[in-house]
Amino acid sequence: MNSRRDQADSQLYSQQYARETLEHSSPYQRHTSGIRSSGVRENAMYSCLGQETHPMQPGEMICQFCGHLTAGAQLGIYQVQRLLGSGRGGHAYLAIHARSKQQVVLKLFPPDSMSTPLWEEARREARTAATLNHRSILPVFSCTHWQPNGQQAPGKPLHELITKYSARDQYLLTLCQYTHANLTQFIAYYEKREAQQALKARGISLRNHLVTLIQQIGSALSSAHAHHLVHGALLPGNILLDGRDRLWIADFGLARLHPPFEPYLAPELQDVVRRGAQIGHWQDFWRVVTPASDQYMLAQVCELLFTRLLSSEEYEKALPVVRNAAQALPERRFSSVDAFLHELLPQLRSTSGTAFPTGASNPMLSQSSKATSGSNPVHAPLATSASSHASYQRGSSPAQVRATTSDNCYLPSTLPGSAPSSSEIEQYQKMMNYDLAVSLPSSPVDEWEKKGDKLFTAHDYTGAVRAYRQALALDNYRSTLWLALGDAHFALEEYKEALSGYEKALQLNPNDAQAWSNRGTVLDVMGRRQEALECYERAEQLES
Numbered sequence: 001m002n003s004r005r006d007q008a009d010s011q012l013y014s015q016q017y018a019r020e021t022l023e024h025s026s027p028y029q030r031h032t033s034g035i036r037s038s039g040v041r042e043n044a045m046y047s048c049l050g051q052e053t054h055p056m057q058p059g060e061m062i063c064q065f066c067g068h069l070t071a072g073a074q075l076g077i078y079q080v081q082r083l084l085g086s087g088r089g090g091h092a093y094l095a096i097h098a099r100s101k102q103q104v105v106l107k108l109f110p111p112d113s114m115s116t117p118l119w120e121e122a123r124r125e126a127r128t129a130a131t132l133n134h135r136s137i138l139p140v141f142s143c144t145h146w147q148p149n150g151q152q153a154p155g156k157p158l159h160e161l162i163t164k165y166s167a168r169d170q171y172l173l174t175l176c177q178y179t180h181a182n183l184t185q186f187i188a189y190y191e192k193r194e195a196q197q198a199l200k201a202r203g204i205s206l207r208n209h210l211v212t213l214i215q216q217i218g219s220a221l222s223s224a225h226a227h228h229l230v231h232g233a234l235l236p237g238n239i240l241l242d243g244r245d246r247l248w249i250a251d252f253g254l255a256r257l258h259p260p261f262e263p264y265l266a267p268e269l270q271d272v273v274r275r276g277a278q279i280g281h282w283q284d285f286w287r288v289v290t291p292a293s294d295q296y297m298l299a300q301v302c303e304l305l306f307t308r309l310l311s312s313e314e315y316e317k318a319l320p321v322v323r324n325a326a327q328a329l330p331e332r333r334f335s336s337v338d339a340f341l342h343e344l345l346p347q348l349r350s351t352s353g354t355a356f357p358t359g360a361s362n363p364m365l366s367q368s369s370k371a372t373s374g375s376n377p378v379h380a381p382l383a384t385s386a387s388s389h390a391s392y393q394r395g396s397s398p399a400q401v402r403a404t405t406s407d408n409c410y411l412p413s414t415l416p417g418s419a420p421s422s423s424e425i426e427q428y429q430k431m432m433n434y435d436l437a438v439s440l441p442s443s444p445v446d447e448w449e450k451k452g453d454k455l456f457t458a459h460d461y462t463g464a465v466r467a468y469r470q471a472l473a474l475d476n477y478r479s480t481l482w483l484a485l486g487d488a489h490f491a492l493e494e495y496k497e498a499l500s501g502y503e504k505a506l507q508l509n510p511n512d513a514q515a516w517s518n519r520g521t522v523l524d525v526m527g528r529r530q531e532a533l534e535c536y537e538r539a540e541q542l543e544s
């Protein structure tokens with residue numbers, strides 16, 4: 001069995017996450033009995049999960065008024081808990097796997113004549129993106145057609161609910177891993193002076209953290225581009241975080257079904273989108289997106305992060321580079337996302353400004369705080385900010401920032417559901433408070449963990465158990481330690497203790513494929529075959 005010590009960095013869930021998971025479990029999670037085969041709760045008030053809930057008829061899965069799923073609806077083996085938000089094409093729901101209680105996200109895209117003809121291509125792209133196995137590309141586990149009033153087959157995996165695509169009321173249904181925050185929530189939290197001060201007190205640099213996040217976005221995009229995949233809508237809601245330093249880009253294939261809104265829409269796509277809105281389909285938009293338009297969106301995301309979270313001294317050297325990536329003419333941008341980041345990151349690292357701007361020192365802060373409370377991140381589109389022309393020069397191509405037209409009024413600049421609610425911000429706030437501590441220099445816990453790993457490698461499993469327990473005495477919310485402890489007990493053939501270690505690890509990090517797989521192995525050894533198979537299934541989903 002592989003202890004996966006080398007994967008320690010990816011085991012990133014926080015102690016707060018574990019608490020939040022319990023605290024935020026909905027009544028549907030706590031009382032899962034009473035689920036009928038029709039997919040909705042028995043003896044319950046039937047209501048939809050929309051912003052304003054409406055009563056619904058027993059057995060109805062989709063609300064006729066707002067198109068949201070019924071509270072507690074069961075789709076195959078997944079039970080829907082709550083609405084996470086709505087995007088350009090559909091709605092995202094938090095759901096749980098009925099047997100393992102694993103949290104997942106179900107996204108439901110209603111039929112819509114502008115994008116439905118592209119669903120097959122979107123499904124293919126989502127599958128291709130998942131096969132890249134890139135650590136910063138969120139894989140879609142399953143992407144099927146689904147009919148609300150068809151046979152729901154509770155207990156079946158989602159892909160077995162697939163129906164032949166023909167009827168008009170077919171929905172597109174996707175399943176992916178649940179993560180704990182998106183970039184909008186991250187920004188909303190770190191704009192707060194207290195959050196920045198808490199980081200400062202720990203000696204953690206928010207700027208360095210942003211570098212880590214941007215690197216991950218760049219790496220995911222580069223890998224996708226190398227495989228002829230373009231994201232097409234790199235919006236903050238599609239950039240997901242685990243609360244520490246892990247980031248995923250979500251919705252490859254799916255995000256591109258609808259054009260992004262300003263300021264993320266690259267100037268070269270505006271005419272196509274305008275025409276698409278007139279003729280009633282997004283097929284041309286689907287075809288004309290390019291790696292250069294992804295680069296443009298990444299530049300917008302960078303500017304959003306810098307202006308909202310850093311002091312101007314911290315990002316002033318980086319800004320011309322960002323503006324070059326957001327040139328109105330794609331041929332004036334960098335040759336690739338890699339080339340962009342190659343120029344950008346040294347400029348960010350070399351700045352000497354304070355790592356933790358306060359409201360007083362950051363001129364953007366008071367303005368952006370207002371934006372946080374109400375709507376999507378609002379910031380000036382790079383290419384339209386004519387007053388801030390870039391002076392960045394790259395190669396022989398002079399930097400030139402062009403004003404773009406901003407008369408794209410057919411797309412909303414803010415979307416319902418995209419702004420974090422105060423409870424989401426609060427949840428994220430608690431989580432992040434702990435999380436960035438991961439950037440701290442090596443601690444006694446790290447030392448004990450390393451010692452445990454060495455002993456494990458030397459086959460001294462009893463010594464390893466002792467070392468891991470020492471580490472856990474200092475920090476028993478670290479999932480990697482519980483996993484390692486489980487491995488050491490397994491090696492000693494102490495299966496009950498091994499199982500308990502894996503279960504603790506999974507409480508803290510339910511998306512750890514290795515912990516699921518190891519739990520399966522120990523259950524197998526204990527003769528609990530059926531439970532073991534469920535664990536393997538979960539591990540495979542997470543690894544696929």
Ligand SMILES: Nc1ncnc2c1ncn2[C@@H]1O[C@H](COP(=O)(O)OP(=O)(O)OP(=O)(O)O)[C@@H](O)[C@H]1O
Nearest residue numbers: 084085086087088090092105177178179182237238
């Ligand atoms: N896998 C996930 N884990 C956690 N939250 C998610 C996940 N996928 C989506 N969300 C959140 O659910 C909300 C709605 O997501 P959805 O994808 O429908 O729209 P969006 O990402 O905000 O915008 P768009 O789809 O238009 O690009 C967003 O806040 C998004 O961050």
